[in-house]
Amino acid sequence: MKKFIIQILLFLFVLLVFNGIFKLILNDIYFDDYQQVNLNSQTYLLADSHGEALGQFSEHAFFNFSAPSDSYVDMKYKLEYLISKSDIKTLILTVDNHALSPYRDNSNNIDRSSYFTFRDDYSNFLEYLEQKYFYQIFVMFDSKYGTLLKKYLISTIVPDGFSQQNIWGEETDRYRKDASFKRSEMQFSFNYQSTKLKKELVEIIYLCKANNIKLIGIKFPLSKDYLNVPEMKNYGSDKIFQENGLEIMNFEEYFINNNFFKDQDHLNKKGAILFKNNLIQILSR
Amino acid sequence: MLFNSLDFAIFLPIVFILYWFVVNKNLKHQNILIAIASYVFYGWWDWRFLALILFSTLVDYVIGVSLGKEQNLYKRKVLLWISIIVNLGFLGFFKYYNFFLDNFKSAFTFFGFEINANSLNIILPVGISFYTFQTLSYTIDVYKKRLEPTKDFISFAAFVSFFPQLVAGPIERATNLLPQILNKRKFEYNEAVDGLRQILWGLFKKIVIADNCATYANLIFNNSADYSGSTLLIGAIFFTFQIYGDFSGYSDIAIGTSRLFGFNLMQNFAFPYFSRDIAEFWRRWHISLSTWFRDYLYIPLGGSKGGTWMKVRNTFIIFIVSGFWHGANWTFVVWGALNALYFLPLLLTKRNRQNMEVVAGDSYFPNIKELGQMFFTFSLTVLAWIFFRADDMHHAMRYLSEIFSNSILVKPELFPKELLLLLNIFLLIEWIARKHKHALEGPILIKYKALRWTIYLAIIIFIFLFRTSDKIEFIYFQF
Numbered sequence: 001m002k003k004f005i006i007q008i009l010l011f012l013f014v015l016l017v018f019n020g021i022f023k024l025i026l027n028d029i030y031f032d033d034y035q036q037v038n039l040n041s042q043t044y045l046l047a048d049s050h051g052e053a054l055g056q057f058s059e060h061a062f063f064n065f066s067a068p069s070d071s072y073v074d075m076k077y078k079l080e081y082l083i084s085k086s087d088i089k090t091l092i093l094t095v096d097n098h099a100l101s102p103y104r105d106n107s108n109n110i111d112r113s114s115y116f117t118f119r120d121d122y123s124n125f126l127e128y129l130e131q132k133y134f135y136q137i138f139v140m141f142d143s144k145y146g147t148l149l150k151k152y153l154i155s156t157i158v159p160d161g162f163s164q165q166n167i168w169g170e171e172t173d174r175y176r177k178d179a180s181f182k183r184s185e186m187q188f189s190f191n192y193q194s195t196k197l198k199k200e201l202v203e204i205i206y207l208c209k210a211n212n213i214k215l216i217g218i219k220f221p222l223s224k225d226y227l228n229v230p231e232m233k234n235y236g237s238d239k240i241f242q243e244n245g246l247e248i249m250n251f252e253e254y255f256i257n258n259n260f261f262k263d264q265d266h267l268n269k270k271g272a273i274l275f276k277n278n279l280i281q282i283l284s285r
Numbered sequence: 286m287l288f289n290s291l292d293f294a295i296f297l298p299i300v301f302i303l304y305w306f307v308v309n310k311n312l313k314h315q316n317i318l319i320a321i322a323s324y325v326f327y328g329w330w331d332w333r334f335l336a337l338i339l340f341s342t343l344v345d346y347v348i349g350v351s352l353g354k355e356q357n358l359y360k361r362k363v364l365l366w367i368s369i370i371v372n373l374g375f376l377g378f379f380k381y382y383n384f385f386l387d388n389f390k391s392a393f394t395f396f397g398f399e400i401n402a403n404s405l406n407i408i409l410p411v412g413i414s415f416y417t418f419q420t421l422s423y424t425i426d427v428y429k430k431r432l433e434p435t436k437d438f439i440s441f442a443a444f445v446s447f448f449p450q451l452v453a454g455p456i457e458r459a460t461n462l463l464p465q466i467l468n469k470r471k472f473e474y475n476e477a478v479d480g481l482r483q484i485l486w487g488l489f490k491k492i493v494i495a496d497n498c499a500t501y502a503n504l505i506f507n508n509s510a511d512y513s514g515s516t517l518l519i520g521a522i523f524f525t526f527q528i529y530g531d532f533s534g535y536s537d538i539a540i541g542t543s544r545l546f547g548f549n550l551m552q553n554f555a556f557p558y559f560s561r562d563i564a565e566f567w568r569r570w571h572i573s574l575s576t577w578f579r580d581y582l583y584i585p586l587g588g589s590k591g592g593t594w595m596k597v598r599n600t601f602i603i604f605i606v607s608g609f610w611h612g613a614n615w616t617f618v619v620w621g622a623l624n625a626l627y628f629l630p631l632l633l634t635k636r637n638r639q640n641m642e643v644v645a646g647d648s649y650f651p652n653i654k655e656l657g658q659m660f661f662t663f664s665l666t667v668l669a670w671i672f673f674r675a676d677d678m679h680h681a682m683r684y685l686s687e688i689f690s691n692s693i694l695v696k697p698e699l700f701p702k703e704l705l706l707l708l709n710i711f712l713l714i715e716w717i718a719r720k721h722k723h724a725l726e727g728p729i730l731i732k733y734k735a736l737r738w739t740i741y742l743a744i745i746i747f748i749f750l751f752r753t754s755d756k757i758e759f760i761y762f763q764f
Contacts, residue, residue, distance in 0.1 A: 001305060001472050011738070015745065022749075140745075141291060143752040150750040154703075 019140045026145055029152050031136070034112045037078075038063045039086040043283065046075040047094035050220035053267045054276045062283065066094075067112075071104040072200035072237075074113035079204055081116035083211050091208060092283075095217035095248055098187040100201065100235035102194040111135060111144065166268050168223055169258030176225045180264040184231040193235040201237055205244050217241040217248035221255050221275060226264040249282065251275070286329040287758065288538045289492055296326065297542065304546055305472055312469050316443045319466075319546070323446035327412070330452075334410040337375060342445045344371050345420040349434035349441070352427045361428060368424040372417045379409050384613030412452030414610060418577055420445055423459035425581055432460050440466045449542040453535045453759055455553040455573035462548070470547030480544030482725040482741075487537030489744050491759070493751040494711055495530030497704055498523040500753060505699065506674055509684050514693035517684055518667075519700065524674045525667050526708055529558065531760045532571070537723055556719045558712075559644050561658035563627040563665060564637035574610070578603050589632060596632055601625045611673070616681055620672040627665050643720050707751070 041063035045051050051066030065078055075093065082088045098104070114132045122128035139145040168176065208215040217238060226232070241248050255261070260271025267275055286292050300322045308314035328335050348368045355361050393400050423444070426432040435441050444463050450456075505512055505520025512520070536553035543550045557569035567575050579588075583603045589596050601622065608621020631637040644659065645651040651659065668685070675681035718724040725740070 001474075004472075004474055004477055007478070011741070014738070014742065018742065018746065140749045143754045146749040146752050147754065153750075 015140070019138060022145070022149060023137065023139050025149060025152070026139055030145075030148055031112060031115070034067055034109065035115050037065055037082075039082075042087055043090040043092070044082060044088055045092045045218075046070070046078060047092075047096075047218070047220070048099075049266060050096060051094060051218075053262075054272045054279075057276065057280065062280070067109055069104075069107055069109055070113070071108035071110075072099065072197045072204065074109045076200045076204050076207070077113040077116045077121065079207055080118070080121070083207065083213075084118075088211075088213055090214040090216065090283075092216045092218050092249075093204065094220070095237040095241055096219055097232065097234040097238075099237040100193040100197050101187050101233075102190045102192065102197075103187060105194050105196055111142070166262045167259050168225075168261035168263055168268070176223075176258075176264065180223075180225045180229045181231070183226065183264050184229040188231045188233045198240070201240055205240070205246070215241075215246055217246060219248065219250045219252045220265075221251045221253075221260070221267060221271070222265050223258055223261045223263075224253075224256055225258070227252065249279075251279075254278075286326050288535065288542075289488060292329065296322075297545075301545060313439065315470070316437075316440050316466060319443040319448070320439055320446060323443065323448035323451055326448040327446065327451055330411050331408075337410055337413070338416060338446055339442075341372060341375065341416065341420055342442050344368065345424055345445070346435075346438055346441045348424055349427050350436060352424070353434035353436075365424060365428045369421065372421050376413055376417045379407055379413055381613045382407060415454045415456055416445055416451060418456045418574075419459070422456070422577065422581065423463070426459050432463070435463060435467065437467065447543075447548075449539040449546075449548075450550060453532070453539070454571075455536055455539065455551050456577055457550055457573070458577075461551060465548050472547060476544045476547070476549075479726060480541040483537045483541030483544070483723045485541075485741060485744055486723050486725045487534040487539075487541060489748055490530040490534030490537065490711075492534075492748050492753075493530075493707065495527045495534060495760075496753045496755075497707070497751055498527035498530065500755070501699060501701060501704065502527050502674070506676075506684070509680070509687070512687075512698055513695040514688045514690050515695050515697040516699050517688050518693065519697055521667050521671050521674075521684075521688070523704075525558075525663075525670050526711075528670065528673070528760055529554075530711075535759050540723075552722055555722075556643075556715055558663055558666070559659055559716065559719055560662050561640045561644055561655060562631055562636070562662055563624065564631045565640040566662055566666060567624070567628065568641075574607065578607055582606065593633065597629060600629055600632060604628065615678050616672045616675050619678065619681070620669055623669045623672060627669070646720065 041061055043062045045054075045057075045062060045064045045066055047066040048070045049066075049068035051064060052068050054064055054066075056064050065082075067074070070078075079088075079091065110131070114136070117128075117132060119125070119128050122131060135142045135145075171179075205215060207213075219238065238248055238250075254275065255267075255271060260267060260274065262268035262271075286296060300318070304315060304318055308318050324335055324338075327338065345368055348364050352361055352364050355364065390400055423432070423441075427434045435444075440463070444457075444459065444466050447457070447462065447466075502520055502524040505516060506524065509517055509520070533554035540550045540553070551573055553571060553573050555569040555572065557566050560566035560569055583599055586599045586602060587595055588599060591599075604621040604625035605618055606621070608617040608619070608624075611617045611620075628637070640658075644655055671684055671688075672678075672681045675684055714724050718727050721727055
């Protein structure tokens with residue numbers, strides 16, 4: 001029995017070493033970028049991939065704190081962090097149609113945004129340890145990290161030969177229609193809004209009021225293909241803003257030219273630069 | 286509790302430590318621990334159904350003790366039938382009530398009569414088909430005087446609810462498992478280490494092979510109208526590997542876990558996809574169920590000893606009952622009947638026992654004939670699995686007709702190269718290990734420690750990298 005236990009412990013140690021190696025790789029490809037934030041800014045943009053597509057506003061006093069798949073839970077964690085660590089004065093927050101879609105209940109960044117949380121964000125200490133530390137340290141227990149690493153390793157060994165078409169307008173009509181439909185099925189298949197995310201959004205509004213932060217809603221540009229999909233719904237985050245007397249900047253129909261998009265609902269580099277410049281002008285007024 | 290969950294990863298070491306370090310001196314305490322751990326394991330899923338297991342345990346315990354005392358043949362028969370009616374009654378109610386009701390309603394409607402009877406919203410208790418058969422084997426064996434009944438209720442409860450095999454087998458015979466529970470177990474280093482290896486291989490089969498195949502099999506079967514025959518064929522092949530990886534993976538984990546506690550369970554799978562005919566396939570697939578039906582149904586019916594008609598009748602009975610055991614759906618019945626049709630020509634021409642040894646036992650590769658036989662047998666099973674997986678008969682027939690249409694020649698809409706490559710590697714490993722009880726039992730693994738550990742690590746890393754985000758339950762939980 002003694003030999004058995006020693007062998008098990010030795011093997012677990014070797015596994016732990018491998019877990020450490022995977023953790024280092026994941027820090028590099030997944031965690032570190034997400035945690036980067038300029039705390040000297042006074043205006044922050046919080047959104048999902050629609051906001052992230054704009055890149056950084058390096059020459060201006062704005063910080064783009066958006067990340068693909070961020071939900072209102074992630075954004076609330078980030079806001080609480082900013083309130084405690086920075087001198088935030090203005091927050092620009094996404095109120096896109098899909099922002100309160102229940103699909104975001106599962107598709108989010110809670111594993112990463114937990115970095116910005118404090119003990120008080122959790123109902124008990126065990127939950128705090130599990131959410132903030134356990135899976136982030138013992139990465140081999142979480143299938144999400146396995147998938148990420150697999151994709152990374154495959155792309156390292158076999159570089160992706162299919163460079164993604166970066167101009168939506170150059171895709172065929174059929175492709176644009178199908179892709180828009182698929183995307184809308186994912187984002188708008190539910191007939192109700194997420195109660196959990198709604199609660200988080202209300203808390204964000206409350207936090208901004210309590211800390212004298214000017215809150216502005218933003219709706220990002222969408223391609224006309226996507227705007228016209230029959231499944232398009234609005235889960236109503238903009239309505240909550242209106243009910244609270246908050247300003248909304250609606251850019252949904254800002255571009256009618258498909259050449260400024262890389263897919264149905266994301267700007268490409270060219271579109272992002274044009275849109276960003278316009279946004280900076282508006283915010284500077 | 287799922288074997289491939291964090292809960293089980295915590296549960297197993299706790300029970301192991303208590304078993305070998307706290308209650309190791311006392312057999313009775315060890316058996317109490319097994320029974321309690323088994324109830325916790327089962328109750329993790331739904332504690333309400335523990336009452337059902339406890340009731341079944343109590344009934345068979347009392348009947349067993351009574352059979353031990355009773356010499357009157359008539360009274361012994363009555364006792365046996367009480368056990369059969371109680372056990373099969375529960376199984377029938379939870380598993381088949383709605384099926385029979387719906388079919389009676391349909392039959393009456395067909396003849397112009399309307400009957401008002403509502404289907405019940407019945408939850409099928411996990412593992413009921415498995416532990417019911419296990420307890421039945423006990424009562425029948427005691428009745429046949431092949432086994433002395435036990436008076437130790439705790440040991441009997443541990444036998445019925447033994448957690449490694451409680452919910453999806455192997456369906457253990459009382460003659461094998463009960464004596465092990467009643468006698469002192471000793472920790473054997475080699476058994477425990479090989480048990481861990483078997484658990485690891487089982488996890489690989491479930492998480493890497495079955496769950497990844499399930500992603501595509503579910504997509505294709507659930508949207509079969511959208512795909513060409515070639516894609517549907519790929520879907521059927523993926524399901525073929527899914528069900529094998531899923532069920533044999535579970536069995537490996539169950540057997541490996543039992544070995545950690547000093548128990549030896551029967552082998553449940555013996556590389557069935559390398560079979561050269563259907564008879565061999567059924568000697569290698571779900572062995573514990575096949576032999577159960579052989580011993581408690583086929584042989585009592587006369588087996589293959591009578592005339593041709595009797596052979597045909599018994600073959601159909603055993604396969605159809607076996608199909609029906611899997612679920613209350615005509616698709617399972619047809620699956621069973623189809624296997625009977627595959628099997629009959631072999632039985633009637635007395636060629637059903639021609640392939641008793643491992644294929645290509647003396648060489649690395651099979652010869653052309655063996656390869657052809659394996660391919661043919663595999664193809665037959667793939668076709669049969671379509672009925673097993675389909676939602677209903679209509680779905681199965683549409684699926685098959687599309688496969689046998691011109692669209693079989695169309696380039697498949699789905700062709701996951703990564704997964705197909707993985708399946709080939711998997712088949713290769715299983716081929717190399719085909720003479721052993723599980724794939725990690727090979728001689729290379731006995732000799733070189735560094736190689737052993739490298740292989741273990743590689744498998745764990747594969748499990749980590751290929752684990753799907755969806756938690757996919759074991760298929761056989763629903764039976």
